[in-house]
Amino acid sequence: MTANQLAKAISSNVRGAVVSHANGIDMPTIVVRADSLLDVCRYLRDEQAKNFLSAVSAVDFLGYGEDVSGYFGTERGRDLNATGSWGSPATVEVPATRFCVTYHLAHVDADGAPPDRVRLQVFVDDGEPVPSVVEIWPTADWHEREQYDLMGVVFSGHPNLKRLIMPSDWDGHPLRKDYPIGGEPVQFTDAV
Amino acid sequence: MSAGIDNDLDRPQAPVVPLGTPCRIPPGAPSNVVPPPGEDLITVNFGPNHPSTHGVLRLIVTLDGEVVVGLDADIGYVHTGFEKNFEQKTYWKGIPYAPRMDYLGFFANELAYVGAVEKLIGIQVPPRAQWLRTLFAELNRIHSHLIYLGTSGIELGAMSLFFYCTRERDTVLDLFEMVTGVRMHDRYPQFGGVAEDVPKGFYAECKRFCREMPKHIDSYLDLTAENPIWKGRLQGIGTIPAETAVAMGLTGPNLRASGVPYDLRRNDPYLAYDQLEFDVISAAEGDCYARYLCRTREMYESVRIIEQCLEGMPEGPVMADDRKYVLPPREELQTSMESLIHHFKLVTEGFRTPAGQVYCAVESPRGEFGCYLVADGSPKPWRVHFRAPSFVSLQATAMCSVNRYIADMIAVVGSLDGVMGEADR
Numbered sequence: 001m002t003a004n005q006l007a008k009a010i011s012s013n014v015r016g017a018v019v020s021h022a023n024g025i026d027m028p029t030i031v032v033r034a035d036s037l038l039d040v041c042r043y044l045r046d047e048q049a050k051n052f053l054s055a056v057s058a059v060d061f062l063g064y065g066e067d068v069s070g071y072f073g074t075e076r077g078r079d080l081n082a083t084g085s086w087g088s089p090a091t092v093e094v095p096a097t098r099f100c101v102t103y104h105l106a107h108v109d110a111d112g113a114p115p116d117r118v119r120l121q122v123f124v125d126d127g128e129p130v131p132s133v134v135e136i137w138p139t140a141d142w143h144e145r146e147q148y149d150l151m152g153v154v155f156s157g158h159p160n161l162k163r164l165i166m167p168s169d170w171d172g173h174p175l176r177k178d179y180p181i182g183g184e185p186v187q188f189t190d191a192v
Numbered sequence: 193m194s195a196g197i198d199n200d201l202d203r204p205q206a207p208v209v210p211l212g213t214p215c216r217i218p219p220g221a222p223s224n225v226v227p228p229p230g231e232d233l234i235t236v237n238f239g240p241n242h243p244s245t246h247g248v249l250r251l252i253v254t255l256d257g258e259v260v261v262g263l264d265a266d267i268g269y270v271h272t273g274f275e276k277n278f279e280q281k282t283y284w285k286g287i288p289y290a291p292r293m294d295y296l297g298f299f300a301n302e303l304a305y306v307g308a309v310e311k312l313i314g315i316q317v318p319p320r321a322q323w324l325r326t327l328f329a330e331l332n333r334i335h336s337h338l339i340y341l342g343t344s345g346i347e348l349g350a351m352s353l354f355f356y357c358t359r360e361r362d363t364v365l366d367l368f369e370m371v372t373g374v375r376m377h378d379r380y381p382q383f384g385g386v387a388e389d390v391p392k393g394f395y396a397e398c399k400r401f402c403r404e405m406p407k408h409i410d411s412y413l414d415l416t417a418e419n420p421i422w423k424g425r426l427q428g429i430g431t432i433p434a435e436t437a438v439a440m441g442l443t444g445p446n447l448r449a450s451g452v453p454y455d456l457r458r459n460d461p462y463l464a465y466d467q468l469e470f471d472v473i474s475a476a477e478g479d480c481y482a483r484y485l486c487r488t489r490e491m492y493e494s495v496r497i498i499e500q501c502l503e504g505m506p507e508g509p510v511m512a513d514d515r516k517y518v519l520p521p522r523e524e525l526q527t528s529m530e531s532l533i534h535h536f537k538l539v540t541e542g543f544r545t546p547a548g549q550v551y552c553a554v555e556s557p558r559g560e561f562g563c564y565l566v567a568d569g570s571p572k573p574w575r576v577h578f579r580a581p582s583f584v585s586l587q588a589t590a591m592c593s594v595n596r597y598i599a600d601m602i603a604v605v606g607s608l609d610g611v612m613g614e615a616d617r
Contacts, residue, residue, distance in 0.1 A: 025550050026311055050558035051212055051438055054553065057564045092547040093569050102564065104551055104579070108438050110452045119551065138222035139441025142587050147616050150275075165268035165616060169591035175276055175575075 003028035006048075006118065013047070014039040019123075027117040033123045034130055041120070041136045044105060050118060053133070054104035056143035058151040062177040065094040097123040099153055101130050129156035150175040203269060206259035207595055212479065213574035215591045217436060223587035225594045227254035227262025235262075240269045246605050249586065258597050263590040267583075271616040278576040282542030283309050283383065283397030286573065292376040293578065294614035296339050298377050299332035300556030301614075304563040304578070306381045307462065308552035312545050312567055313383070315517055319464070319506045321385035326463045327398075327501040328368070328380060329554075330494040334405065335364045336557035337487045337494075341412060344484070344606030348425050350356030353415060360408050364399055381517075384512035395502055401507060402499045409491050417485070426481035430592030430604040433478060440591075441584040444559025444607060445461055445486040450478035468500050480607035487609070517543050542571030558582055558609060582610035 001009075007021035017036035022029045032040045044050040101122045106115035122130055132155040133140045144155040145164040152173035153190050155161055163170060172179055218225045227233055233254050240250040244603045248269040254262030274293055278286045290305040291298030298394035303325060311318065317325075342357030345540035365375040371390050380387050416422045432442070437450040447454055453474035455456035457465040473489045512518055519538055535544075547569040553562040561582030566575040592608070593601035 025314075025548055027550075027551065035392070053441060054551075054560060054562055055564065055577065057575075057577035057579075059566050059575045059577075064574065101312055102549075104562065104564065108443075108447070108452065108454050110434070110454070112453070112459060115456070115553075117551070119549075133448075134222065138217050138439050139587065141221050141223045142583060146583075160224055164266075165271045167268075174273060181276070181280070 001028065001048075001116075003030060006030060009048070010040055010043060013043045024119060027119050029121060031121045031123065034124055034128065035042040037120075038131045038133065038136070041103070041133050044120070044191055045136055046117065047116075049107045049109075050105040050116075052106045052108040053137035053139050054106055054117075055102075055142070056133075056140055056147055057102045057104075058147040058153045058175075059102065060098060060102045060151060060175065060177045061095050062098055063099065065092045068107070095123055097125045098129075099124050099126065099128075099151065101147065101153055103133070124153065126152070127154065129154045131156055132158035132161075134158055149173070152176060206256040207261070208597065210429055212477075213428075213595075214433045214478070215436065215588075215594075216429050217439065218591055218594070222440065223590055224264045225590045230256060230261070232256065233261060240266075241476045242550075246347065246610060249610065249612055249615075251430065251589065251601070251605075253598065253601070255598060258599075260593050260596060260598055260601055263593055263601070264385050265586055265589050266350055267612065267615050269616065270612050274535045274617045275576050275578065278348040278573055280572065282543070282571045283573065284538065284542055286576070287382060288377065288379050291379070292613065293580065293617055294556060294558065294561070294611045295376065296336040296611055297332060297557040297561070297614075299329050299380070300554050300561050301578075302379070302381045303329060303463075303554045304552055304561045305565075305576070306383055307554060308532050308550050308563040308565040309383050309545070310546060311550045311552055311567060313517055313543070315512050315514055316386045316524065317385055317512060317579070318509050320389075320508045321381075321510045321512075322464045323501050323505050324386050324390065325381055325511060326465065326468070327464065327498055327505075328371075328378075330497045330501070331364050331367060333494045333557045334491050335361055335518065337491050340557075340606075340609045341484075344609070345416070346604075347602050348422070350416070350422065353412065356408070356412065356415075360405065365403075367394070367398055367401060370397065382511070384514060384518040385510045389510050398498065398502055402495050402502070406492060408496075409488065412488060417488075423481060425599075425603050426484055426607065427477075427479060429480045429596065429600045430588075430607060431477065432481040432588065432592065436591075437478065440588050442588060443581050443584070444555065444557070444560065445473075445483055445490065446559060446585050446588075448472065448474040449482035451476045451485045456545075456553060456560060462551070462554060464501070465497075467504070468497050470497050480603045483607040483609075491563055544569060544571055553579070556581060558611065558614070559585065561614075578614075580614040580617060582612070583615040583617075586615055 003021040003023045007018045010017050014036050017032045017040050019031040103120040105118045149163040149165050236253045238251040238253050240248040245440045250266040252264045270375045290301040338357040338361045342354035345353035369375045372380045432450045437447050440579045453472045455472040458472050473486050524531040545567045549566045551564045553560050562579030564577040568574040592604040
């Protein structure tokens with residue numbers, strides 16, 4: 001099924017859900033609104049046989065499209081928050097919101113059919129909650145906790161949303177682009 | 193004092209479900225069984241460093257006598273920020289990071305990362321390189337399953353099996369060393385192919401391995417498959433029904449042991465798998481014994497695939513001829529200025545990719561290992577996220593272990609075969 005067909009099918013079932021769609025390099029990609037995510041997911045699972053959630057991945061687009069981020073070769077030294085000096089050859093489309101949460105869905109069955117993957121995306125700003133899909137795909141439990149922990153995306157309705165990878169008293173979300181590298185605070189530094 | 197012991201005898205029997213009871217997804221958070229209120233419950237911190245937790249996995253277990261009534265798994269003890277590291281490296285320099293996540297199924301990690309970048313830049317990999325990758329992916333599968341068999345045996349108290357498995361594992365690693373120069377974490381697949389062709393004598397060594405390995409697998413099965421202790425510890429424990437397995441996102445042998453013969457090598461063929469003959473091993477029971485049997489029998493199939501790879505290996509280059517992405521041959525650097533420039537640019541600056549996003553999944557020894565890559569057109573990936581099968585399957589620990597004895601929990605953790613390096617990343 002192409003992205004166009006799938007987007008039409010979703011739109012006819014969940015009104016106004018699809019923001020955009022594209023065929024992508026590898027699979028159909030559908031961008032939906034955060035408030036209709038659960039309805040779309042239920043539709044995809046029940047009507048489109050996407051019974052398997054591969055992964056939930058969050059992406060931070062802070063600084064996206066403003067040249068390269070990274071400390072190697074930049075005159076700003078190791079300051080990772082500043083973008084680099086190499087320049088980007090192509091103008092890239094910069095999302096209007098900071099975060100994107102991506103769901104890779106597939107069909108897993110004993111019938112030997114190909115996985116028939118679909119990529120579902122939701123764009124949200126910092127602090128804006130994404131509805132949790134744990135009740136639809138129970139496997140999302142740790143996936144969402146991991147993205148909450150490392151990226152700071154809040155999943156509303158998650159039954160147990162707490163840090164998973166980092167210690168429970170950790171400050172900040174390490175995979176964010178504005179999280180410093182190499183600047184980890186050392187204990188007792190200020191104690192003279 | 194002794195009066196207390198008498199009182200204990202009056203307590204109602206702890207709730208133990210009979211063997212073979214299918215586990216259900218717990219209400220609330222699916223990876224966490226909240227213990228019922230009770231006066232005599234003890235909460236035990238199990239791990240993170242414990243010889244039977246299969247790595248640095250911490251389990252917070254609530255016990256009613258000897259019975260597990262609540263369980264929460266805690267991971268992250270070997271979190272090293274792989275995904276953050278990838279964002280700081282050019283694409284080339286990311287390859288050595290990939291195998292260090294799942295340090296037993298290292299080759300599959302490389303394949304997923306390299307495959308994602310290859311999809312993104314649209315480079316064609318020559319057939320010989322595809323076949324070589326297939327060969328080593330299967331060697332690596334044997335390696336990983338051997339470690340699974342050995343360590344899960346140790347956790348159950350079967351010491352000698354580990355020594356046999358390590359002996360054969362060494363042979364596999366010798367083969368890796370012969371070709372890649374290192375025993376693990378080889379950086380052998382590269383964008384556009386593999387690092388170099390196999391050396392003289394490799395085929396003969398590999399054929400010898402293929403002749404002998406089935407006999408060794410026979411002997412593992414002789415030792416364990418009909419062993420009453422082994423069966424008593426594994427049969428009927430942690431039974432996962434098919435729908436539950438899919439809902440919990442299990443893949444690989446964990447899923448196939450629950451009666452879903454889903455294998456990316458068959459269902460979504462990559463590399464040379466569509467030209468090879470092999471059976472997808474599955475079982476119906478879904479318990480620890482089925483998972484053990486699936487993994488062990490899969491080694492026979494891997495040997496079959498390796499034999500076919502050696503037979504049908506096509507001739508030709510092992511690297512794509514695309515100087516924008518592929519390092520030029522070493523000898524050209526002495527004579528060709530263009531090659532020297534390409535080499536310099538690729539090593540220092542790296543190559544640029546089109547902006548976009550891509551997901552590449554391979555069948556690692558543990559299941560679907562996926563690499564989701566977002567590129568902004570620069571020489572470094574904007575975001576890399578790995579879908580780690582261990583991370584997913586360890587979520588099932590709680591539902592598999594609850595309402596059984598604590599010794600069964602050990603069998604469950606071993607049979608789910610999580611590698612913590614991959615779960616924590």
